[in-house]
Amino acid sequence: MALIVQKFGGTSVGSVERIANVAERVARARAAGDDLVVVVSAMSGETNRLLALGRDVAAEQAPHPRELDALVATGEQVASALLAIALEARGVPALSLLAHQIRLRTDAAHTKARIRTIDDRPLREVLAAGRVAVVAGFQGVDEEGNITTLGRGGSDTTAVALAAALGADVCEIYTDVDGVYTTDPRICPSAQKVPKISYEEMLELASLGAKVLQIRSVEMAMKHGVVVHVRTSFTDAEGTVVTKEDESLEAIVVAGVALDRDVAKVTIRGVSDEPGLAATLFEALADAHVVVDMIIQNVSEDDRTDLTFTVSRGDVETARPIAERALGEKKRGEVVVDTRPAKVSIVGLGMRTHAGVAAKMFRLLAAAGINIEAISTSEIKVSCLIAEARGEDAVRALHEGFGLGAPR
């Protein structure tokens, strides 16, 4: 008998019929003898509907964050009550539970709260009574009893946190994709589902756009050693297990290829290489809530330098004037913005022990006639900026070149 946390996203509970499907899936797992904690998101579209209502009554102001949280948290409350009703109607004893009922405490950072503590006793009592615990995801309560929310995709984080608190055998995340692929199957039809992947690789892939799992939930799973199984609620197919690296994982040099099209490149050309310029620039960007991805700097011979960084395209008009102010009063040098690059990346634990992986990537791109505009590397990832128009060609060339199309 296992203790399993299952999380169903908004699409999986998006209609009366789909809630019935989820109830039947949960009933089967329960019949197999497992103890179940089920975390649900709001029915798809509901969070956006509530946010729009909140905006509309706010009379041109930003809605008050505490009240926005009390508002949108109802989406998960509705979904959890509906699933509990559906389970009870099928003869499966169930109990819907809200954050204040399971004492899921967070800090007071409304709309983006972080979990502090979970009291596992209320949940253990529900399980001991033979019931399925149906927990409203995404929500918490702060020390004062105010309702908080964990930010977009927070239900994944709820599920992993509950799995950690309960020492669950596995945390199953049901979503509308059936697992993690070696690359986007729409770009590369030979893309393979990865049966097993390490937390580290998942983190790099998630941040690169393969958005099957909230990055925070992967960090939390890694920290607490929670085994996460990403799968679809529409079939019984096995998905992808995200877990600690092991020897079998290490043998694979490149686990996946990711393409990120939401990239803008800002280059400051010919600035003086003075100490503190980079610090001043990136502090100002952080203060403006601009998230910087890649940073590339090369010092040239005459003490002048080119500094390049990338941001989301939506942030480029915030970043440009900050970069221009960084040129200083003398205005030597210039700022050049390119909103048409794409970033192609390869990710794999095996890179740490295999030499020449980056070189092979550059060679594969060159063979495909694709020019590399910038390069950035980490321990388990190599990213190249290329022209967006060649993005899909690059993915196919790398996927093929690293042999990812073959079933593992």
Place this chain on the structure above:
Amino acid sequence: MALIVQKFGGTSVGSVERIANVAERVARARAAGDDLVVVVSAMSGETNRLLALGRDVAAEQAPHPRELDALVATGEQVASALLAIALEARGVPALSLLAHQIRLRTDAAHTKARIRTIDDRPLREVLAAGRVAVVAGFQGVDEEGNITTLGRGGSDTTAVALAAALGADVCEIYTDVDGVYTTDPRICPSAQKVPKISYEEMLELASLGAKVLQIRSVEMAMKHGVVVHVRTSFTDAEGTVVTKEDESLEAIVVAGVALDRDVAKVTIRGVSDEPGLAATLFEALADAHVVVDMIIQNVSEDDRTDLTFTVSRGDVETARPIAERALGEKKRGEVVVDTRPAKVSIVGLGMRTHAGVAAKMFRLLAAAGINIEAISTSEIKVSCLIAEARGEDAVRALHEGFGLGAPR
């Protein structure tokens, strides 16, 4: 500086525009220096939408009552958060509060819970901090922390209970009618708004179909001496104040005339007048959750009797077989059902001290050529069953005959 509880019904918060109107009304009252606790119902239509979802996922079963409560309580949570957002956006400090946050404890009778205790401290803290407390009506929590609801119209009860707990100066109930009238203005255009009415009269009128106030909330107001002001949120007009009787009230013999069309009459003819028959019959009806209104029995000379009672028309097919079983095995006597009567009633505290009010009522009906099928009286009410087709004529004759058309 007064402490005022205001309650806004589903129509008053039924759209973004109406929530904005309510926010502006609350802002004006706050600017006048009053301390405000505002209770809201769900946006109109929302409770029914949620109930339908609950029914739909229940797969032909009755939805589990605990989960149904967790589901529908979200309607008031949404409305309270939206009103708090609207107030904050207009510069009025506000805080939305749920039942568990103000510790509004009820029994565990899901979907029809009764309030046990309210801890007034959380609300007093909010008021002391200069904030408007925006409370989600209709909901409570039981001793275990489960969400309960107070039954249809329960937000009126929440408002009166909070006014009692806080010792508020007045409980203003905002609804889509602007007060209590001497009779239905659609039937009798000369109907007058009653500026002041006693709890007792209001109870009799409410149960007779002038449904401006939940009957439970009137009982609670009477018990705790809460002054209730029924008024509309669409204008600034004064409505009707419901309060203790006083001398000025006593001078008025008849306060109002009510017509109830949802009446079915069940008569058991010629049964033996045996002890226990009535007890057996009405116990069986109560077990079947049939609410009996009037009961009339006349013993005839030969120890046989006619027993008549009235029920809602929706209950008549439940009541009929119960009445037939009450005839016993010998099947002497017969059951006759009439689904076409109406009940016209006059209500007034002054009846207690004025003789001949009932006689005057019968005379007025006779003068209008209206036949009386049955009569039932209480201390402050006389009700007559008449043919439904003559119901409106009867209301007009009584309203005119008792001089209710003149402004008071």
